[in-house]
Structures are given as structure tokens and as C-alpha cells.
Amino acid sequence: MFEKSTWIRLPRNVVVGHGVRSSVVEVVDELHLQGRPLLVTSPTPRAVAAEPVAADFEAAGIDPAIVTIESATFESVETVIEAAEAEAASYLIGVGGGKAIDIAKMASHHLDMGFLSVPTAASHDGIVSNRGSVPDGDTRHSVAAEPPLAVVADTEVLAEAPWELTTAGCADIISNYTAVMDWRLAKRLKNVEFSEYGAALSEMTAEILVDNADHVRPGLEESAWVVTKALMSSGVAMSIAGSSRPASGAEHLFSHQLDRLAPEAALHGHQVGVGSIMTAYLHGGERGIWRDIRDALDSIDAPTTATELGLDDETVLEALTTCHEIRDRYTILGNGMDERAAREGATKTGVID
Numbered sequence: 001m002f003e004k005s006t007w008i009r010l011p012r013n014v015v016v017g018h019g020v021r022s023s024v025v026e027v028v029d030e031l032h033l034q035g036r037p038l039l040v041t042s043p044t045p046r047a048v049a050a051e052p053v054a055a056d057f058e059a060a061g062i063d064p065a066i067v068t069i070e071s072a073t074f075e076s077v078e079t080v081i082e083a084a085e086a087e088a089a090s091y092l093i094g095v096g097g098g099k100a101i102d103i104a105k106m107a108s109h110h111l112d113m114g115f116l117s118v119p120t121a122a123s124h125d126g127i128v129s130n131r132g133s134v135p136d137g138d139t140r141h142s143v144a145a146e147p148p149l150a151v152v153a154d155t156e157v158l159a160e161a162p163w164e165l166t167t168a169g170c171a172d173i174i175s176n177y178t179a180v181m182d183w184r185l186a187k188r189l190k191n192v193e194f195s196e197y198g199a200a201l202s203e204m205t206a207e208i209l210v211d212n213a214d215h216v217r218p219g220l221e222e223s224a225w226v227v228t229k230a231l232m233s234s235g236v237a238m239s240i241a242g243s244s245r246p247a248s249g250a251e252h253l254f255s256h257q258l259d260r261l262a263p264e265a266a267l268h269g270h271q272v273g274v275g276s277i278m279t280a281y282l283h284g285g286e287r288g289i290w291r292d293i294r295d296a297l298d299s300i301d302a303p304t305t306a307t308e309l310g311l312d313d314e315t316v317l318e319a320l321t322t323c324h325e326i327r328d329r330y331t332i333l334g335n336g337m338d339e340r341a342a343r344e345g346a347t348k349t350g351v352i353d
Ligand SMILES: NC(=O)C1=CN([C@@H]2O[C@H](COP(=O)(O)OP(=O)(O)OC[C@H]3O[C@@H](n4cnc5c(N)ncnc54)[C@H](OP(=O)(O)O)[C@@H]3O)[C@@H](O)[C@H]2O)C=CC1
Pocket: 042, 043, 044, 045, 048, 072, 096, 097, 098, 099, 100, 102, 120, 121, 123, 124, 125, 126, 127, 129, 130, 131, 132, 133, 134, 157, 160, 161, 162, 165, 168, 172, 238, 244, 267, 268, 269
């Protein structure tokens, strides 16, 4: 008897383009959401977008509440849950980078409330995904969360954000190549659940982005358009898979460990990009695709070395040799890398000197 089943939850409305920030109230209306919104944001996005969106709600006769979080932690999720209860909110709107959107989607999951995603940076592929990513002591959780009912991505806002945020988003997408390699390996070796559609969409997204790298240039609003569409496509791949596997393999474990060893040294996307160069080398050796990944990152101004990440060689090696412990996710790192092998791989790929 066939007993398999799946439940794929995706946004109902995806609004992308110049000036669409002012459509948030209309999108809420179209979704028939009633009551008071709670805008979940972080310090810079608050001024950039959350306050203007709040002003639009006020102009429409709706009294919004705002909560500002500083970090992507379970404490921040608690803060938002308490704020939603104290302010009698009916739905949440995450306004910001990966941090604010992740916290909003996890809090809305807990509260059983709808949630909208309003990105202010094209820096990560959590914009539409149904996962949250949270550090917890020595480990890092990929948490099931509420996917957004709608996404409102204003390319004018995204294009005005610092350029490195956009290159970080590109690198988060380029890292899908190695994430899928790890996923296929884990299927072959450990029989983990695998989605051909999730994997194919993830790889295709990376390929389209790399093919359009010429259109990804600072000061061009078209860059925000190209990158945001890729980020959303990658998020859909995660939702199809019901896991972050299509977009997170060993290169993400490396980045998560860097977050512990050198907090806030570099952006998430930049770290996973450099991790992806090294894990591509581990998958394919000299003839593998690591040079293609490095060149793709280089072509969009993303870091390709420890120095460009603002890290010393020893921190990179420590992250590479210990990051397999971060979570129970089988990757090319297996049970961990030997220190000399890590040094050789990082040196051969030019990540360290
Ligand atoms: N759930 C998922 O599927 C995924 C989750 N993630 C998570 O997302 C996070 C990484 O996302 P990222 O966006 O890099 O992190 P942040 O949300 O921390 O944003 C990075 C920086 O950009 C700033 N910023 C955001 N928007 C603007 C703007 N318009 N103008 C100027 N500055 C701006 C933020 O300011 P400020 O500090 O003031 O907020 C912050 O300093 C990680 O926590 C990662 O784990 C990443 C990928 C997928």
C-alpha cells in the first residue's frame, strides 16, 4: 500500500518590485487579515522600512505595534511572543534581514498566527522558507516554522541596502551547489529523505543566478530583482523538501561554527560561500567544481578567502575541523576532518595562505 504523504506550504502572494513597500496594507487586506499587526524588526531595518510601513497602517486607520530584536536567538523569539500577547496582536510582519524574518516566522508558528515577510536586504534565502535557524549553545537548530502568507520585497529598498548584503545573498545561493552534493551523498550513504524536486530547484536556482551574474552589479536595481527571485526560489526548494537540506550542507555547518568562534565577523552568506569553495574541493578534489564556485563568488564581489572574511587562518581551520559536531546532518565532512587535511584543503583552494 502507498502511504507516503506531503504537505507543502507556500506563500499565497509574492509581491516584488519598485516601491512595493507601500503595498503592505493592501496585501494584508487581500489576505483578509483582521486586527492589529505586530511588526518584528531589528535596529537598522526599523528605520528603513518598519516605521514607514507602520505609518501606512496608521494612515489606513490600523494601529500597529513594533518590537525590535537584536539577535537571532530563542530569547528573541520569546520577546516577540510576549510582545504579541501584551499588544494583543493578530498577525506578525517580519521586516528586515534574516534575523528579523526568522524570529517573526518562529514566533508566528508558536502563536499560531499568520505572518508576512518584508525583506530589507537580499542577503539570505530564508525570505520564504518554512525554516528558522537558531544557535543554541554548542549546536544549531533548523526549526520548523510558519512560512509567510505573503512576501513584499521592494527592490528599491533592497537596492539601497549596502552592496555586501546583496553579495551575501548571492553567495547563500551559490552554496546550494555543495548543499545538494552533501544531500545526495547523505542519501546514498545514510538513506536520508531526499526530494528530487527540491534538489533540482535548488541547483537550477544557483545556475540561473550564476548565468545572470553580469546583471548583479552595485547601484543596479535589477540586481536586487535577480537576487531576490533566486532567494525566493531557494526558499521554495526548502519548503518543498520540508527541510533546509537543499540549501544547507557542510558549508553551512562551517558558517554556523564561525558564528560561535568569531561572532559577527562576517555575514552569513559570505561565510557559507567560502565554506562552499572548500567543501566542493572535498567532494571533487582538484578536478571538482571548487574553482567554478570561487570564480562565481569572485565575479559578484563576494569573499573567497579567510582574510576577506576578516578571519585568521587558525579560526578557519578550527571551524572546518569541528563543525561536523554542530548538528546531526551527514555531509562530506563525515565524522570530522583531520587537521592536516583541513590545512591542505584550505590552502589548495586559496582560502588560507
Ligand atoms: N531560515 C532560513 O531558511 C535561513 C535563515 N538564515 C538566517 O538569516 C540570518 C542571516 O541573514 P542576514 O540578513 O545576513 O542577517 P541580519 O538580519 O543580521 O542582517 C545583516 C545586517 O544587515 C543589516 N541590514 C538589514 N537590512 C538593511 C538595510 N536595508 N540597510 C542597511 N542595513 C541593513 C542588519 O542591521 P541590524 O543589525 O540593525 O539588524 C545587519 O547588521 C542568520 O541568522 C541565518 O541563520 C539565512 C538563510 C536561510
